[in-house]
Amino acid sequence: MRRPSKDSSRLSAESQRLISLSKAIVQAASRVEERTWERNLDAQLQKLLKTNHQESIDAALNVLFKGDLAVYDVLMDGVEAVSESSTMVEQGADGAETTWQALLVAAPILAWTRFAIASGTIPNDILGALTAHFSAHLLAEGAQAAIAPTLYSIDQLPRTHADTYALTHKLAQAAHKNGKNGVKPAEPGPDTSQFLADTRYLLVAVVAPQGAPLFRWQEPQHHVHFETERDAALEQWRAQAGPNIGRLLPGCGVELLLPEAYYVACREADKEIRPVSIRAAVHYLTHTLGVEPNDLRAVIAGFGDEVNDNQVDEYRVGFTLRQQPDVVYGIVWPLYGQEDEEGTPMEGPAGGGERPTAPIDEIVKHLNEVGIAHVKRIGERYVAEYCDDCGAPLFADPSGELVHAEMPEDTPAGNEHFH
Structure with a gap:
């Protein structure tokens, strides 16, 4: 379950139709009926996304999030599926038509450093090398790919489903033309504080004839042992693409995650960067302050948006020296899906029948x-x-008072980060 945006819109006829179609899917008595309703929902979403009517979608999601979570999940799944995929019909010289399917894929990169983590335009030589490695080690036979010429920071990613839809179609056309396209680098993101650990993304459109596999582990010969093939493909991607990513992120430690469908990959990266942030923070503090990890203390507190709501949206971890009350540093551990209720969602790492681990x-x-x-x-x-002055999050000190995290005055000059 994904949470909707905080924005609310007046419920329109288009929003009501989305709600009705989503309810019909939940109440369908057969797969045949369900697929029929899904096609109708997809068609409605296609129309709204193509014309940039994001507000109608957001209004429907907000109503369902407050009143019917099962229907909300259906609509959210539909919005994400339609915005990250497309189909194209090509007419051959003999008049025969071929339908191509496209999927927007994100290839997340976890990065950590005491310096700046780069983003922005990818040079042509590196872009060509990354495209070649992506195609050689991840794609199924007959599939094609186009990588956007931008190493995306979170702030540069599409902001809405309509934006994602537009990028998907633009990149899909490029992939279908073997990368010969006019896709321009993304605009620079807002000037935000640098973090010790952060995520960067390659965005890729993968196209193949409709019904054909997109990735090599989806090919028929790998169905029985697809997990083994997928793990091997990821290792090859890391080994071959890693040096090129290193050139884009000088001075950084990096870890490449599995390229997957856009929304799934972004959610997985959001989760995986959290423990990296802890490791980077402790490394920074021990080296900057000249102490051992055991000389530090961590203070964990839960935070939410509303005064009368018990829901925890994120945990904030403040670090102090073991014998002192002052918070010298802090990181934010955001929660996703149902983590605030039961721990890791069933679709996550604890899905195989294991008891979920509570976030704290x-x-x-x-x-x-x-x-x-x-x-x-x-x-x-x-x-x-x-903080009213700099916008940094406030952290709980050992006594429970919310304070600004500040390094000691005699700390050597350098970047201070919060994540």
């Missing part, structure tokens, strides 16, 4: 793994507050 227990585990044994959990749930 997962945070403590990662802190312990990097050598921080002194962890204090604050039982109070706070409304998310930020």
Whole structure:
């Protein structure tokens, strides 16, 4: 389950139709009926996304999120599926038509450093090398790909489903023409603070004849052992593309995640960057302050948006020296899906029947793994507050008071980051 945007819109006829079609899918008595309703929902979404009527979609999602989560999930799945995919019909010289399917894929890159994490335009030689490695090690026979000429930061990614839809179609045309396109680099993102650990993305359109596999592990000969083939493809992607990614991210440690459908890949990257942020923060503090991990203490508190709502949207981890109350550094651990209720969602790593790990227990585990044994959990749930002057998040100190995280005055000059 994904949460909708905070924006609300007046319910229109288009919004009501989306809600009705989504309810029909939930109540369908057969797969045949369900597929019929899905085609109708897809057609309605295609029309709205193509004409950039994002507000009608957002209004329907907001109503369902408050009143019917099962129907909300159906509509959200539909919006994401339609915005990250497309079909194209090509007429051959003999008059025969071929339908091509396209999927927008994100290839996430986890990066960490004490310096700046780069983003922006990818030079042509590196873009060509990455496209060749992507095609050789990940794609099924007959599939084609086009990589957008931008190493995306989070702030440069499409902001709405309509934006994603437009990018999907533009890149799909490029992939169908073997990369010969006029896709321009994305505009620079807003000037935000640099983080010790952050995510970068390659965005790729993959096209193949309709019904044909897109990725090599989907090919018939790999169906029985698709997981093994997928893991092998990821290892090859890391080995071959890694040096080129390193050129784009100088001075950074990097980890390449599995390229997958856009929304799934972005959610997975959002989760995977969190423990990296803890490791990067502890590394930074121990080296900057000249202390051992055991000389640090972590204070964990839950935060949400509304005063009278018990829902935790994120945990904030403040770091202090073990014998001192001042918070010298902090990171934010956002929650996704149902993590605020039951732990990791069923579609996540704990899906195989294992008991989900509560988010706060997962945070403590990662802190312990990097050598921080002194962890204090604050039982109070706070409304998310930020510094009025610089916009940085406030963290709970050991006494439970919300404070600004500040390094000691005698700390050597350098970047300070919050993530």
